[in-house]
Amino acid sequence: MMRKAISSNEITPESVFLKRRQVLQAAMALGAGSLVGCSVDSAEADTPSAATTRALTSTGSTDFAGGENWTPEKLVTSYNNFYELGLDKGDPAKNADWLKTDGWTVEVGGACAKPGTFAVEDLVNFNALEERVYRLRCVEAWSMVVPWLGVPLGDMLKRFEPTSNAKYVRFDTVLDPDNLKGQRSSILQWPYTEGLRIDEAMHPLSFMAVGLYGKTLPAQNGAPLRLVMPWKYGYKSIKSIVKIEFVEEQPDTSWNLSAPHEYGFYSNVNPSVSHPRWSQARERRIDGNVLSAKIDTQMFNGYADEVASLYTGMDLSKSF
Ligand SMILES: Nc1nc2c(c(=O)[nH]1)N[C@H]1C(S)=C(S)[C@@H](COP(=O)(O)O)O[C@H]1N2
Ligand SMILES: [Mo]
Numbered sequence: 001m002m003r004k005a006i007s008s009n010e011i012t013p014e015s016v017f018l019k020r021r022q023v024l025q026a027a028m029a030l031g032a033g034s035l036v037g038c039s040v041d042s043a044e045a046d047t048p049s050a051a052t053t054r055a056l057t058s059t060g061s062t063d064f065a066g067g068e069n070w071t072p073e074k075l076v077t078s079y080n081n082f083y084e085l086g087l088d089k090g091d092p093a094k095n096a097d098w099l100k101t102d103g104w105t106v107e108v109g110g111a112c113a114k115p116g117t118f119a120v121e122d123l124v125n126f127n128a129l130e131e132r133v134y135r136l137r138c139v140e141a142w143s144m145v146v147p148w149l150g151v152p153l154g155d156m157l158k159r160f161e162p163t164s165n166a167k168y169v170r171f172d173t174v175l176d177p178d179n180l181k182g183q184r185s186s187i188l189q190w191p192y193t194e195g196l197r198i199d200e201a202m203h204p205l206s207f208m209a210v211g212l213y214g215k216t217l218p219a220q221n222g223a224p225l226r227l228v229m230p231w232k233y234g235y236k237s238i239k240s241i242v243k244i245e246f247v248e249e250q251p252d253t254s255w256n257l258s259a260p261h262e263y264g265f266y267s268n269v270n271p272s273v274s275h276p277r278w279s280q281a282r283e284r285r286i287d288g289n290v291l292s293a294k295i296d297t298q299m300f301n302g303y304a305d306e307v308a309s310l311y312t313g314m315d316l317s318k319s320f
Contacts, residue, residue: 130151194238
């Protein structure tokens with residue numbers, strides 16, 4: 001039987017989680033106060049770096065998470081997956097200054113009438129930012145409720161006037177192995193790359209985020225701009241995007257390339273399609289600390305009324 005290296009949290013989620021849980025339980029037994037911050041101690045998480053944020057204002061806030069408690073900001077910014085900044089959940093906050101965002105530009109091209117290279121401020125109207133509270137569920141069976149700031153992805157993409165050949169959209173993360181030391185490992189193919197079908201990208205729930213909790217994104221959450229796809233597993237929500245391309249063929253995605261039988265192109269949250277090595281039926285909602293109780297996972301992460309029609313006629317156990 002083929003087995004992958006045991007070095008990745010994504011690939012061995014439960015064992016890593018349980019290890020951490022044992023550490024936390026031991027810490028609790030010793031009376032070590034608050035659990036907030038997981039393996040990152042608060043001093044590390046507060047260290048200023050390229051992650052330095054500035055305040056943002058929004059035109060209004062919409063709750064797309066059914067009134068659920070927000071995951072505390074401290075956990076949203078200290079319990080992360082961002083392999084470019086390290087494999088452990090605490091690494092991205094610790095290594096935030098590996099991500100260099102000065103003079104950031106995004107190249108938009110492919111099947112569109114108005115390609116070009118843009119600064120983030122040209123892509124996103126910072127005077128018209130919406131706050132949207134979405135659930136985001138990691139394939140590792142934990143989830144968060146986060147107030148994101150950004151713009152609907154479809155509104156942003158339409159400005160480049162995609163042509164009828166634009167059947168899919170591909171997104172690439174920055175490639176900078178000199179600074180992003182995680183890119184020196186071969187755990188994934190770099191740059192991290194993701195894709196959406198064009199109708200998924202244009203769906204009104206699809207979101208391009210530039211902030212969270214009223215501030216610009218910290219590095220560990222994907223500064224300066226990242227996707228938020230609330231009905232898909234977290235890894236579809238690609239961080240620190242430098243390239244967007246309208247394409248005719250279904251693009252490769254980093255996780256699909258690394259383990260095709262485990263991570264499909266669609267990656268819709270689906271409690272009835274297990275990951276080959278663990279169930280997706282339940283999840284741990286991180287609402288106060290990483291030991292939060294498990295709850296049932298909902299189809300499309302609870303967004304079925306809005307998005308199920310995108311997949312009419314598809315066999316979602318095959319197109320997983
Ligand atoms: N470039 C890049 N984007 C990424 C990842 C990554 O490793 N690299 N991890 C993904 C995964 S697995 C998840 S669960 C989410 C986590 O987002 P958060 O840290 O803001 O909660 O980011 C996604 N985007
Ligand atoms: Mo994830």
